[in-house]
Amino acid sequence: MLGTAAARLGIDVTFLDPSPSPPAAQVGPVICEPFDSTAGLEKLAGVSDLLTYEFENVPVEALEALAGRVAVFPPTAALRHAQDRWHEKQVFESLGIPVPQYCRIDSRQDLVKAAAILGFPIVLKTRTLGYDGKGQRVIKSSDDIQAAWQALGSAPLIAEQWVKFDYEVSVIGARRQGGQIVVYPLTENQHRDGILRVSLSPARNEALLDVASEYLTALLDKLDYVGVLALELFVRDDGLLANEFAPRVHNSGHWTIEGAATSQFENHLRAIFDLPLGDTSAIACAGMLNLIGRMPDTSRLPADFPFFLHDYGKSPRPGRKLGHITVLAENRAGRDQRLAKISNLLTN
Ligand code: AMP
Numbered sequence: 490m491l492g493t494a495a496a497r498l499g500i501d502v503t504f505l506d507p508s509p510s511p512p513a514a515q516v517g518p519v520i521c522e523p524f525d526s527t528a529g530l531e532k533l534a535g536v537s538d539l540l541t542y543e544f545e546n547v548p549v550e551a552l553e554a555l556a557g558r559v560a561v562f563p564p565t566a567a568l569r570h571a572q573d574r575w576h577e578k579q580v581f582e583s584l585g586i587p588v589p590q591y592c593r594i595d596s597r598q599d600l601v602k603a604a605a606i607l608g609f610p611i612v613l614k615t616r617t618l619g620y621d622g623k624g625q626r627v628i629k630s631s632d633d634i635q636a637a638w639q640a641l642g643s644a645p646l647i648a649e650q651w652v653k654f655d656y657e658v659s660v661i662g663a664r665r666q667g668g669q670i671v672v673y674p675l676t677e678n679q680h681r682d683g684i685l686r687v688s689l690s691p692a693r694n695e696a697l698l699d700v701a702s703e704y705l706t707a708l709l710d711k712l713d714y715v716g717v718l719a720l721e722l723f724v725r726d727d728g729l730l731a732n733e734f735a736p737r738v739h740n741s742g743h744w745t746i747e748g749a750a751t752s753q754f755e756n757h758l759r760a761i762f763d764l765p766l767g768d769t770s771a772i773a774c775a776g777m778l779n780l781i782g783r784m785p786d787t788s789r790l791p792a793d794f795p796f797f798l799h800d801y802g803k804s805p806r807p808g809r810k811l812g813h814i815t816v817l818a819e820n821r822a823g824r825d826q827r828l829a830k831i832s833n834l835l836t837n
Contacts, residue, residue: 490746490799491543491738492516494754500762505533512801525551534559541716541761543737545571546618562761563716567736570712574616574647574733581731584707588731589723594646597638603648604631610651613637615644625683627651652730654723658692659741660701661719663756663766664709671756671766672702673749676741678721684808687828688741688777689821690748700729708734717742717757740779740810747797747815748775773817776828778835780812785834787814796831 493516495502504513507523522529525548533540539560542552545568552565570576581588592603594613604611609631615624624644626637657680662672677692678685692698705720712718719739721732742753751759751767759766783805787798800812816827 490743490752491541491754491757494752495758498755498758498762498764500758503533503536505529510802512803515802524548527551527554530555539761541757542568545735545737560761563714563718563736564712567712567714567718571734571736572617573645574614574619575645577733578647580708580711584704584711586704586707586731587729589652590650592648594648597634597642600634600638600642600646600648601631604628604634607648607650612649612651613641614647614649615641616647617645623683652723652725654725654730655727656693656724657721657732658697658701658724658729659688659719659721659739660698660705661717661739661742661745661753662702662705662709662769663717663753663760664714665760665766666715666763668710669766670706670709671769672698672705673742673745673753673769674698674771675701676744678741682808684779684781684810685740686779686781687832688744689824689828690744690771690775691821693821694724694727697724697727697729704729704731712736716760717753740813741777743799743813744775744777744815745769746799748773748817773819774821774824775815775817776824777813777815778828778831779810780814780835781810782807783835784811785814785831787831787834789834790830794827794830796827 492502492513502517504519506519513519520529520532530551534555537559541562549565549569552561570580575593578588578591594600610627610629613626628637657678659676664670674690675692675698676688676690679687717738719735723730738753738757745752748771750770756767797815803811814831818824
């Protein structure tokens with residue numbers, strides 16, 4: 490999706506991806522090497538004016554090794570913070586952004602103590618390399634501690650209080666060198682089994698955007714950030730608690746391709762190439778459904794049914810994001826109706 494946006498801006502893109510037939514191959518040449526392969530990164534740097542990344546588990550050291558020779562955006566310091574849930578929470582706290590109560594866990598003893606401090610249930614998470622709910626265990630009572638420790642205890646961990654949130658939102662924005670910032674309308678997100686399933690924009694309470702933008706702006710400025718960043722938040726009694734941030738274009742912002750005046754992908758490119766950032770206004774109420782595990786049979790929809798299908802060309806596998814569908818409508822009710830119709834195709 491970044492590659493498609495780049496083509497429209499006249500930017501040539503070369504990709505680095507270890508998989509033999511990555512989605513990116515549809516839009517540009519791919520260097521098929523592991524993300525930490527010196528040879529692969531050398532090749533990439535050799536043909537690039539600038540490097541960027543769009544998933545978080547890229548080894549920071551590998552990017553830093555190139556940063557002296559070729560510009561790397563977003564800054565690797567931001568990636569470093571985002572890769573470690575403990576550091577991430579420390580950054581939030583240093584900016585006065587509220588977070589769920591948490592404890593750093595370096596031993597089984599720490600976990601027992603954390604349970605006493607946080608109360609049950611608690612969520613035990615690996616500090617690094619977790620995504621889509623992987624590397625997480627919910628501990629409902631002291632009976633679960635041993636199993637959770639056995640499953641995750643070999644890695645550095647963090648324990649969080651279980652947040653009884655009303656719903657989840659994300660706020661996505663872009664910052665350009667020099668400090669220009671633009672922010673998209675607030676997006677409401679629904680997860681299943683720790684994986685994002687549906688995003689709706691605008692979120693049900695648009696008034697929360699002011700506070701969310703304040704938090705996002707503080708974070709972007711603190712990190713001297715360049716590029717798109719997504720901040721994920723829990724909404725509880727109309728207050729916000731930060732869950733995590735992603736230093737990249739974000740799945741909950743895919744609706745911006747058709748639903749906003751400028752997509753998050755274009756704005757990411759504009760930010761890293763130091764071009765004026767585009768208008769982030771919504772052009773309609775948007776809904777996005779991730780296609781997980783299998784693709785729907787869209788031929789069963791009426792011929793005039795309006796939707797935008799993005800097929801990433803990946804082979805199906807349970808739990809794998811294979812694509813997404815976006816629908817637009819004049820109002821929330823229309824959007825929700827259209828999404829429900831598509832969702833039914835996947836379940837029937
Ligand atoms: P994460 O990988 O931290 O984004 O977690 C994935 C999903 O798990 C979140 O989007 C929430 O739906 C849920 N989750 C994570 N942490 C908590 C928590 N402390 N309390 C309740 N739900 C959580």
